[in-house]
Amino acid sequence: MPWIWMLPAAGAVILWAVSLGRVLCSSSPSCMLLSSPFLSSRRGDRMSRSVLLALAHPDDESMFFTPTILFLKSKGHNIHILCMSQGNADGLGNIRKEELYLACATLKIPAEHVEVLDHPELQDGFHEKWNHGLLAELTMAQAQLWDIDTIVTFDSHGISGHPNHSDVHHGICKLLHDNGQGYIEAWELVSLNIFRKYSGPVDIWLSSSILSSGSKQFHTLVNNSPSRSFEAMAAHKSQWVWFRRLFVLFSSYTYMNVLHKI
Numbered sequence: 001m002p003w004i005w006m007l008p009a010a011g012a013v014i015l016w017a018v019s020l021g022r023v024l025c026s027s028s029p030s031c032m033l034l035s036s037p038f039l040s041s042r043r044g045d046r047m048s049r050s051v052l053l054a055l056a057h058p059d060d061e062s063m064f065f066t067p068t069i070l071f072l073k074s075k076g077h078n079i080h081i082l083c084m085s086q087g088n089a090d091g092l093g094n095i096r097k098e099e100l101y102l103a104c105a106t107l108k109i110p111a112e113h114v115e116v117l118d119h120p121e122l123q124d125g126f127h128e129k130w131n132h133g134l135l136a137e138l139t140m141a142q143a144q145l146w147d148i149d150t151i152v153t154f155d156s157h158g159i160s161g162h163p164n165h166s167d168v169h170h171g172i173c174k175l176l177h178d179n180g181q182g183y184i185e186a187w188e189l190v191s192l193n194i195f196r197k198y199s200g201p202v203d204i205w206l207s208s209s210i211l212s213s214g215s216k217q218f219h220t221l222v223n224n225s226p227s228r229s230f231e232a233m234a235a236h237k238s239q240w241v242w243f244r245r246l247f248v249l250f251s252s253y254t255y256m257n258v259l260h261k262i
Contacts, residue, residue, distance in 0.1 A: 056164040057087035058100035062232035067223035103235035135171025157191035203252035
């Protein structure tokens with residue numbers, strides 16, 4: 001009976017639709033916070049945070065961090081982006097740099113809040129080893145320039161396993177260690193297993209289970225405007241090929257981010 005095989009497919013479609021409906025019905029204009037308040041505490045005389053998003057390549061912000069960006073923007077926090085390389089592995093560094101500025105404009109991040117480095121020791125590539133001390137030094141210099149009090153970056157796996165992503169994480173960890181934590185608070189984007197990574201909005205149910213522990217070390221931010229991820233990623237025209245279109249559609253990082261305190 002061929003129709004029997006249609007039942008799992010129909011169930012998957014229904015689950016996807018219900019999950020997407022929950023995402024789109026979030027109360028916030030840009031994203032919904034599912035756990036206890038995130039970055040809501042007052043720091044000194046400032047009600048808003050000055051947040052630095054530490055990335056490895058242009059397009060990281062659109063592929064992975066859009067839910068975080070939209071949430072922070074909706075809460076009035078100031079977002080700055082430090083991209084450690086131009087993404088020049090294919091010789092398109094100058095193009096990709098300009099595309100990053102276009103994507104940030106789509107996400108309402110001012111150009112003066114974006115810095116793209118082109119350091120000879122921090123070049124894009126799977127076989128490139130980035131110096132963690134150098135990353136910490138460059139990040140601290142930019143953090144001081146922008147009066148940063150919060151950093152958001154990759155975790156040690158780097159979402160996709162890209163070594164440049166992982167190196168950025170370790171660079172931020174070294175910054176925190178050398179600084180004795182100091183006045184800077186840091187959060188990492190949690191890498192998910194392959195099932196959760198490509199479950200799209202369905203991961204909202206799995207991510208919500210983290211909250212049952214009541215841990216203040218984890219926060220789930222949900223993007224109720226997933227089309228914004230597509231718009232931002234489309235600004236990276238040199239990268240907007242068919243498999244990245246599929247990634248943005250099926251990736252849970254389009255719909256939500258799980259952040260863990262470093």
